[in-house]
Amino acid sequence: MGKSGFPVVEALEVSAYTVPTDAPEADGTLSWDSTTVVIAEARSETATGTGWTYAPAAAGALAEALLAPAVLGRGALDVPGANEAMCRAVRNAGRPGVASCAVSAVDLALWDLKARLLELPLVRLLGAAREDVPVYGSGGFTTYGDSRLAAQLDHWAHGQGIGRVKIKVGESWGSAAGRDLERVRQAREVIGPGTELYVDANGAYSRKQAVRLGRAFAEHGVTWFEEPVSSDDLAGLRLVRDHVPCDVAAGEYGYDLPYFDRMLTADAVDCLQIDVTRCGGITQWLRAAAAAEAHGLEVSAHCAPQAHAHLAACVPNLRHIEWFHDHVRLESLFFDGVLTPSGGVLHPAVGGAAGHGLSLRSGEIREYRTAIGSGR
Numbered sequence: 001m002g003k004s005g006f007p008v009v010e011a012l013e014v015s016a017y018t019v020p021t022d023a024p025e026a027d028g029t030l031s032w033d034s035t036t037v038v039i040a041e042a043r044s045e046t047a048t049g050t051g052w053t054y055a056p057a058a059a060g061a062l063a064e065a066l067l068a069p070a071v072l073g074r075g076a077l078d079v080p081g082a083n084e085a086m087c088r089a090v091r092n093a094g095r096p097g098v099a100s101c102a103v104s105a106v107d108l109a110l111w112d113l114k115a116r117l118l119e120l121p122l123v124r125l126l127g128a129a130r131e132d133v134p135v136y137g138s139g140g141f142t143t144y145g146d147s148r149l150a151a152q153l154d155h156w157a158h159g160q161g162i163g164r165v166k167i168k169v170g171e172s173w174g175s176a177a178g179r180d181l182e183r184v185r186q187a188r189e190v191i192g193p194g195t196e197l198y199v200d201a202n203g204a205y206s207r208k209q210a211v212r213l214g215r216a217f218a219e220h221g222v223t224w225f226e227e228p229v230s231s232d233d234l235a236g237l238r239l240v241r242d243h244v245p246c247d248v249a250a251g252e253y254g255y256d257l258p259y260f261d262r263m264l265t266a267d268a269v270d271c272l273q274i275d276v277t278r279c280g281g282i283t284q285w286l287r288a289a290a291a292a293e294a295h296g297l298e299v300s301a302h303c304a305p306q307a308h309a310h311l312a313a314c315v316p317n318l319r320h321i322e323w324f325h326d327h328v329r330l331e332s333l334f335f336d337g338v339l340t341p342s343g344g345v346l347h348p349a350v351g352g353a354a355g356h357g358l359s360l361r362s363g364e365i366r367e368y369r370t371a372i373g374s375g376r
Contacts, residue, residue, distance in 0.1 A: 008073055010072070016037070017365055027200065029202045030202065038054075038105055044076040045117070052108065059105070071085065082110055107284070108277070132345040133313050136162065136164035136166055136322060137166065137323050138324045139152050139168075141325075149186065162341060164196035166226070167184070167199060184217055225240070228248060237250055249271045251269065251302070254279050255278055257288060260274070273300050298318065300318075306335065307356070
């Protein structure tokens, strides 16, 4: 308890874990065989708040060195002030990238801590705009063979009743367009006509290649074309948006508000993606969503579905959350209390547990722990 009589942040602990994928994975521009999660735990009195980011373990070292001094001793209820202090603390380290991921993990932990101190579900603390949150199944990696792709899509569409699914395209920097088209055709065949089909090129295509393929994808009912060109190519995104019937989406690499402002001002997307584990946490995610609303756009929560569930229910212009295969698997491994989709939606308010309702399985995940500050 601080001098003002209100609780203060008394401790901040950071840990990192690296978990192998369950199969080789790749998208249009990157391949990987493991995922690293950095976890922040903020404590005040008898409550602990937990946040996390998917980033190199070096983000944990940065949090310990630069962010802990910025938040320890601050009022535990005043999260926006702590967020501002953290953003100032990483000025010379470089805000976008790893530093912003570290800020995001700590900000998430602080909001969870505040909700637990007040004994409120996070969705009630922030204020709900909806009671349920749609999700879309996401995976379909370019390394998957036909049978694995079909099984994953069938599980989402018919096993879990998720009405929208996404696969990766742009294999090998756009050099396998024929296979991309065949996989889209296969995906449509598996899910049937009643399920929405999305594709994600991860910036693999050139501008005119993206236009040509976007039109071909649309013939198979594709309604969402994510990062058809590099998300840094705002003029290219706008070009594709203007010439294909699919909605163009991007924004997952937004680490600060100016990034989102540039993308919105350029009219580059039909739906803005925002990642709470990258953009600066809940504090900044809400601001980015408000900026999108001012431009008449909906937002989509990128990956980390359990981190987004409560938050996403609190904005009126939400389209959906990405039910990303890797993060669904990891969050189910790391936490008790995870939400599961019913009829393609999550219900974050059900149960009434304080905070985001998750508790860390410290013992079960010990084998995956890695050194803070390593490059993984």
